[in-house]
Amino acid sequence: MREGAMVQQATILVTGVNGQVGYELLRSLQGLGRVIGLDRAALDLESPDAIRRVVREVKPAIIVNAAAYTAVDKAETDVQGAQRLNVQAPALLAEEAKRLRAALVHYSTDYVFDGTKDTPYIETDAVNPQNVYGKTKLEGEHAIVASGCDHLILRTSWVYGMRGKNFLLTMLRLGAQRNELSVVADQVGSPTWSTTIAALTANLLAQFTAASDGAEWWARHSGLYHLTANGATTWHGFAEAIFETSDLPTKPHVKAIPASAYPTPAKRPGNSRLSNEKLAQVFGVRAPEWRQALRLCMAER
Structure with missing residues (x-):
């Protein structure tokens, strides 16, 4: 790996720049080097040849992989698609990073856990993913470690922002159309703003x-490392907070329901809370409390 003084002028390659986190990374990483952001048209992560060719042409000092297959329910039937983006792509990026003596930053998920623990999960807790998405993200983690490249694997959860498809935008859309919404109230996690993830990565x-x-x-x-907003809530609590901070002229009633009343193809963990203590101890950084971050996000809207 290059000396720190040189890396300031080196290249940082960011994948998935049209996604929630990738878009924010392009702004947050400014000043740390020459940032090159690539979308799917510029870098097809489902093509091993394209990955090798692009990385070898760019010769980055750091690769930040913000691309992923995130359609959790669709992954149950599109297993190969999830494997290509969540396992094969990060494995190849890690191999190329090792070859270039570069480093890889990669994002993973709370869904590597089964959600049966009563307290927030720490990095050394046993993993037991319950759906295809979680299984492929875990395999991607293992592939990066096995490559031997320098890396930061950052597990996050319940990601939202003002781009793409996420719970926040879904609630705002439905809240403008309906007087009442039914939202799951027995799954707990930490809603994490995409801007928070990008800022802490930087x-x-x-x-x-x-x-x-x-x-x-x-x-x-x-x-x-685990990297989420501080504090936790349910999907129901998150929905109520969204409407409390929204500018909707009429706020819908949010009815609390159990997950069993809203069956989905992919099983979700009941407890998605992740402890950020290792991140704080090693790097001295802490994410904002989830409600504070939500207010900042909504202010941008």
């Missing part, structure tokens, strides 16, 4: 660029 990489010895920095920091 914070971690800024610490690397400031290091006097980049190789030594990665030797101490490479690994798996």
Whole structure:
């Protein structure tokens, strides 16, 4: 890995820039190097040849992989599609990073856990994904570690923002159309703003660029971390908070229902809370409380 002073002028390759997190990364990473953002048209992550060709042409010092197959229910029947984006693509990016002596930042999910624990999950807790999406994301994690490249694997949860498809935008759309909405109230997690994820990622990489010895920095920091907003709520509680901070002229009534009343093809964990203590102890950073982040997000709207 290059010396920290050199990385400031080096290239950072960001994938999935049309997605929620990738779009925000393009803004948050400014100043840390030459940022190159690629969408699906510029880099087809389902093509191994394209991955190898593009990475070798760009020669990045850091790859930030914000692309993923995130259609959780669709993945139950499109297993191969989920595997291509969530397993094969990160495995190849990791291999190329290792070859270039670069580093890979990759995002994973709370869905690697089965949700039966009563307290927030820590990085060393046993994994037991209950759906195809979670299984493929876990396989992607394992592939990155097996490559031996310098890496940060950041597990997050309940990602939302003002782009793409997510719970926040769905609630705002439905809330403008209906007087009452039924929302699951027995699944718990931490709604995490895409901007928070991007900003904290930039914070971690800024610490690397400031290091006097980049190789030594990665030797101490490479690994798996949980990165979510602080605090937790249910989907029902999240929906109520969205409408409380929205500018809808008429707020819909949000009816609490059990997950059993809203069956989905993919099973979701009952507890999606992730502990951020390792991230705080190692890097000295903490995400904002989820309600505070939601207010900032809604202010942008």
